[in-house]
Amino acid sequence: VGVAAMTVPIYYGSLVLQAFMGMKNNFKETKYRWIEKWIHMIAWGFPLAVSTVLAATENINPSGSGCWYAKYPRGCDVDPNVDCERGQDIGMFTLIVGLSQVFLYFVYPPSVIATMFCWIRKLEKKKKEGNGMNQVREAARKEMLISIAKQISLYLLSFWSTFVLGLIS
Numbered sequence: 001v002g003v004a005a006m007t008v009p010i011y012y013g014s015l016v017l018q019a020f021m022g023m024k025n026n027f028k029e030t031k032y033r034w035i036e037k038w039i040h041m042i043a044w045g046f047p048l049a050v051s052t053v054l055a056a057t058e059n060i061n062p063s064g065s066g067c068w069y070a071k072y073p074r075g076c077d078v079d080p081n082v083d084c085e086r087g088q089d090i091g092m093f094t095l096i097v098g099l100s101q102v103f104l105y106f107v108y109p110p111s112v113i114a115t116m117f118c119w120i121r122k123l124e125k126k127k128k129e130g131n132g133m134n135q136v137r138e139a140a141r142k143e144m145l146i147s148i149a150k151q152i153s154l155y156l157l158s159f160w161s162t163f164v165l166g167l168i169s
């Protein structure tokens with residue numbers, strides 16, 4: 001079914017969130033470890049709930065290379081041997097799932113990354129106010145944070161490229 005199609009972007013969004021939480025908490029894992037159980041519950045709970053509702057309403061049908069939500073099998077209107085009488089109306093459900101995927105792919109991760117860069121800029125202004133060893137420490141910290149933010153941005157571009165290639169196929 002399409003559980004992975006929803007689980008992967010949730011985990012990706014959580015990767016961005018954990019990177020930000022790590023940076024914000026000086027990489028003291030004990031301060032942001034609590035979020036991990038919620039990430040797993042949401043990453044598996046939401047897709048399983050969606051799939052359960054789709055299965056109960058007979059709205060899981062062959063689609064492309066696997067099965068996904070659709071009111072009836074693809075091509076049933078062309079092939080008289082394929083039964084078009086299947087699931088219930090899922091228009092609103094399709095909208096909710098589609099918008100949540102758009103949010104998880106294209107809105108949430110770049111928003112968190114933008115927040116990371118703004119937070120780094122704020123630290124840079126704070127660094128200018130300090131002196132001596134604090135300036136050196138803050139400069140090294142800033143470089144590390146910028147490196148992590150760039151790496152997360154690279155992950156985002158990689159993630160989008162896999163989505164685009166799948167969309168094209």
